[in-house]
Amino acid sequence: MELDDKLEQFKNIITNSNNIVFFGGAGVSTESGIPDFRSKDGLYNQKYKYPPETILSHTFFVGNTEEFYKFYRDKMNATKFEPNITHLKLAELEKQGKLKAIVTQNIDGLHQKAGSKVVYELHGSIYRNYCTKCKKFYGPEIIFDEKTGDVPICPECSGIIKPDVVLYEEGLDDETVSGAINAIANADTLIVAGTSLTVYPASGLIRYFKGKNLVLINRDATQYDSMATLVIHESLGKVFEII
Numbered sequence: 001m002e003l004d005d006k007l008e009q010f011k012n013i014i015t016n017s018n019n020i021v022f023f024g025g026a027g028v029s030t031e032s033g034i035p036d037f038r039s040k041d042g043l044y045n046q047k048y049k050y051p052p053e054t055i056l057s058h059t060f061f062v063g064n065t066e067e068f069y070k071f072y073r074d075k076m077n078a079t080k081f082e083p084n085i086t087h088l089k090l091a092e093l094e095k096q097g098k099l100k101a102i103v104t105q106n107i108d109g110l111h112q113k114a115g116s117k118v119v120y121e122l123h124g125s126i127y128r129n130y131c132t133k134c135k136k137f138y139g140p141e142i143i144f145d146e147k148t149g150d151v152p153i154c155p156e157c158s159g160i161i162k163p164d165v166v167l168y169e170e171g172l173d174d175e176t177v178s179g180a181i182n183a184i185a186n187a188d189t190l191i192v193a194g195t196s197l198t199v200y201p202a203s204g205l206i207r208y209f210k211g212k213n214l215v216l217i218n219r220d221a222t223q224y225d226s227m228a229t230l231v232i233h234e235s236l237g238k239v240f241e242i243i
């Protein structure tokens with residue numbers, strides 16, 4: 001099928017759906033300029049002695065907190081990035097009542113910045129941070145404001161502050177996962193985009209979908225392409241600008 005026909009089919013699916021769920025990976029944010037640290041041209045940088053998967057692990061956070069924050073402040077500060085056309089169109093679809101939820105693997109908060117309300121952030125968010133001692137929550141300033149020193153410390157109890165993001169070795173939040181499953185299980189259309197579906201738990205979650213249209217939008221082929229109603233290998237922005 002030609003790309004134009006696929007885009008037309010995509011438009012028709014959106015028009016005829018009333019319970020859309022969008023499942024997005026790193027590819028949704030790369031068009032905002034945020035690098036995917038898992039891709040080979042991503043944010044891995046010779047400057048660091050360890051690969052990002054090591055630094056962004058629970059063990060590393062506990063044992064090398066200062067080094068963790070050096071990397072985290074340098075590479076994970078997405079607060080200055082802006083939503084792209086995909087984020088904005090999805091927020092619009094939610095306002096129209098067509099889209100019921102976004103499930104995302106991204107931690108950059110760009111869906112909320114675009115105006116989306118129901119967002120299941122499987123891997124947490126850089127916008128939420130909590131004291132490991134008294135559990136008080138803080139915004140991103142406490143991490144990214146340089147005046148806070150090397151390791152951010154709770155002003156109330158002097159506990160170490162940890163970003164509310166899921167590090168390697170850590171489990172996902174139960175409520176977030178069950179919310180995502182529930183949304184996917186009730187959807188009539190599931191759009192999976194910007195993910196190769198190899199990262200846990202993406203592949204497991206889409207198995208709950210029993211609706212009509214499974215749409216995959218990704219630059220490269222995935223193992224789920226044969227299951228899909230519609231597969232578009234194109235940049236997300238090019239697809240979403242037509243709706």
Ligand SMILES: [Zn+2]
Nearest residue numbers: 131134154157
């Ligand atoms: Zn505290």
